[in-house]
Amino acid sequence: MSSIFTKIIQGEIPSYKIAETNDFYAFLDINPLAKGHTLCVPKQEIDYIFDLDDSTLMELHLFSKKVAKALEACIPCKRIGVLVIGTEVPHTHVHLIPFQQEVQMAITSLKLKVDPEEMKTIAQKVSKKYQEQNP
């Protein structure tokens, strides 16, 4: 069975999309630790990040860097934190978290409730910035 992220990538489940390439997809986390919390995933459905081949692993990080640059230009934050856990969804994903306080980097911290309209606005803003920075 396809992972929930594969369903998102294929458009079967809606997402607040930030960026897409042939091999990668970025979208807002539905239960964010901070506004703009984004997940970067390879389209190839592999559970564990260190099972990716070297090239895909490297490209995932370079893709995440580009998304992080767009995020930091749009979301007031101390910096973009990077987290990889992967115990909830068995499809490799890099969390990018625009944090103000270090506690927001703890996956066990209370998740924010962000209004869908605001999620949409954030996604549109960051997506536009990503496109400007990566024409």
Ligand code: 5GP
């Ligand atoms: P992890 O597997 O790294 O512990 O976390 C999985 C992340 O995926 C969580 O932060 C969770 O909120 C997010 N997530 C789970 N299901 C969905 C979904 O259907 N849509 C989105 N946008 N995020 C999801």
